[in-house]
Amino acid sequence: MRYQRKREEEKGQSLISKVVSIGFFGGLIWSVVASVAAYFHFTSVSPKSFILRSWLQTDWTDQWLGQLISILVVSLLSIGIAFLYYFILKKIRGIWIGIGFGVVLWFILFWLFEPIFPNIPTIFNMDSDTIVTTVCLFILYGVFIGYSISFSYQQYKDEN
Template sequence: MNKHAKVWSTRDTRSNDGGNNGSNSRSHGSSDKEGHTNPLTFCLSLGFFAGLIWGTFRGVAYWLKFTKLTPGLLADPFFQLSFLKTGWGYAVGIGVFIVFSMISALLYFALFGRIRGPHMGVVYGFLWWVVIFGFVGPALGMMDKLTMIGWNTLLTELCIFLLWGIFIGYTIAFEFTDEASREPFAFKMPKPS
């Protein structure tokens, strides 16, 4: 019996022992099987933290004047710009970026979930940057065209989206491929008792 309470986990620990409660299967010599990661909950939690971390980072970049675009850039079609420049506007912007990241993590898993390494994550972040800053943003009036924004804003936003893409892509690759075997010092987690 596990003496530690499990509050929340992305691992599916249900066994395929035909409905036994687990005590009989252990007594007959079968070994415990590792649970598999549930892709839906894993991608949603990954997207939540990707949006929280990199959305906050976008807010700090705006506050330090590295970018002219508010942290609530993706919420711009739904809220007034004067609201998005307030503290609550920052929070709404980060919240919208979290939802966007959760959807993007699910999409990444569906399209590129079996690709190893961080390279596809870089491409994924770049593709989202191109879509948002090259097409959707100017078309919806969220920002000026790429040629009018300015180099500081362009490079800051590009770097944030590249890092965001690496965060999502490499985390999914590490969890759902044998990416851990490529680590220089393979560390094996002990099985819980």
């Protein structure tokens, strides 16, 4: 009895650690992809545009160090987003919920939080390349987070 309870607690901790790693690596992977897209001018915004350049207007924030720090901060913030998905949507299977999650995140960041980021142009002032690229990146991020967490949760439920 005691052994079984301890094993269930370890499985629960294992699931939580998977959510943390999914969130961190999701943020890391997709913010690196966003940085590369910004470097090749597919988009006019990058992680540093949100994280550093909106509050700091120094030279180092526009270089590789600013981009690296921004990627790390996005990766850490992504852990919270992964837990949000875990607590609200973990039981829903499929790719469509991840797509919707990514689109909702995009609207929250670019529409609702727009006044917080003075360095980012409004949606109506963005070029079409930036809108399409960022929406696609957020969709891919949402699918990555959503599908990975739902799969891990289903795997956990099937083991029990």
